[in-house]
Amino acid sequence: MNPLLEVDGLVVDYGRARALDGADLRVAAGQTVGVVGESGSGKSTLGAAIGRLLPRQARVEAGEVRVAGERVLALRPAELRRLRRSRLGFVFQDPIASLDPTMRVGRQLRLVLGRTGRDDVAAQLARVGLDADRVASAYPHQLSGGMAQRVAIALAMAASPELLVADEPTASLDAQVREKVLDVVFALAAGAGTSIVWLSHDLPAVARRCDRVAVMYGGRVVESGPAAAVLGAPAHPYTAALAASAPAAAPPGVRLRPVPGRPPVLTGPSPGCAFEPRCPFAEERCAVERPAPVRVGEQDALCHRAADLTGELEVVA
Template identity: 50%
Template sequence: MTIVQCENLVVTYRTGLGRVRALDGVDLTVRKGETLAIVGESGSGKSTLGMAMGRLLSEVAEREDGRLDVGGQPVFDIDDGALRALRRDTLGFVFQNPMMALDPTMRIGRQVERAMGRKARADQIHALLQRAELEDPERVAKSFPHQLSGGMAQRVVVAMAIARRPRLLIADEPTASLDASIRDRVMGTLCRLRDETGASLIILSHDVHMVAHHADRVAVMYGGRIVEQGETAKVLGAPEHPYTRALLKAAAGHEKPGDWLMPIPGTPPLLTARCAACSFEPRCAVAADICRSTRPEPRMVADRQVLCLLAGGASDQKEGAA
């Protein structure tokens, strides 16, 4: 059973320089109860895809093509009442900066009560905070956000996200603003609560080492498309797409003294229209002539879906055909 079904989704933003294409035809399925990590550089489109699932995009964003179903509801085609019900009953969001997600003028207990959607007793609020592994829930409930550490504030956001037992949790860079010493603890809390509620979890992140420990599947995004997706151990252990390999070589976290990280040369593309070729070609170390003239389409290579014309040793046949 699927909780998210995305087909050829195209989203653009209106800017002073014209329309910019953030999603260039995304195809994605998220199954019930699984944890999927969507990884990629800033500008790859992962946050746009995550926010689109709750139709939380800015006013300058527009869906130009494709379909996105969440919990069986076509997100971009339902009315406002159905959208509110979807956000209330199906979705839970954990945002990158907890201090931006919380109301600075309201005590934590009141904010948690509002997230629960009903009048709640103090002990019920404390119990929810305690489920999120906050050691002194009574003190936390009486506090304002600025009186909490970053890790505590993020656990409050997690508690609010699971308050109505959503079917889908979307965590956008949930540990990016936290110290390294508590990132694993917060992710552990989030994953434990996912297991308790039976929700699916989507993690949007650039931290490939972190998601390797927590995700069942991984989808790698570049240029507004998913360029490789499959089981986490297979994709990150033996990547087929050149961008996935480059992303792993550039990722900090597991290097040894004396090791050099290999930054990816160039910058992500700024698309103003449908990309007619491979968007990674200008930065790719193994690109061939066909990559500059042919738009790759998803195909199965080594037990995962890959968006590369050369993956799996297909380059000789394709270049000959070209």
């Protein structure tokens, strides 16, 4: 069976800055995949590229994105609108900004549903835990952040998309409503058989909720595999360093170990491993040889030394 989502060698530039430097990703039907990495790793650009929602200043220099076998980057405008409407759903970081400020919530839902029945709108709002009588007649600015994000989820899931891209959907919410909103997203997706690509900084939450994890660094997916394997026994030094620096994952009283140095700012293809300047295990070839995927256990890693570092990385992580 072909994957629902295939991203192959995707290269995206913003002016002179390179955001994606040959990113690869696979997502199967019904699968939940967490995409993690530091700010600037390319997560949001990858998520936007899946639906061809990149800003005008972005240039796709190479690579392919396929959703259910359709070449997203080659579709004509009418075909792209059909793909987004029938197969894709998106939930963004800022719920208020993602809604139409001039239109009541009920009308926005009716446009997505393609019907005018009030009962349909009420059902969509009820399944994300909202009071339809109150929310349907409200404008987005009259809602709290948590309520607005639930409306955005209702809009994204109204047509039961095959793939939902969620870009830090709880980033603007307080801790009390974060888990409830995520519960709604994953419950609706499970009920509809929808695959999820969840872009997140929250490694423990990703480990709890996702089947697989893709770790991004320097515009590439440097490690991917089952969530428990990637985050529990990392094969790439960056994954180990990222896991060790996650505040939510640290036991009380344990000092966090920040990833040393700074993320790269690429202006073209990285000649070797982009993590080499920050990597305690780097050797001479890491600076000049671009690593190819190496299979280690259940995961794939872009690391020249992945096969012989497993035990040491478990200690680091």
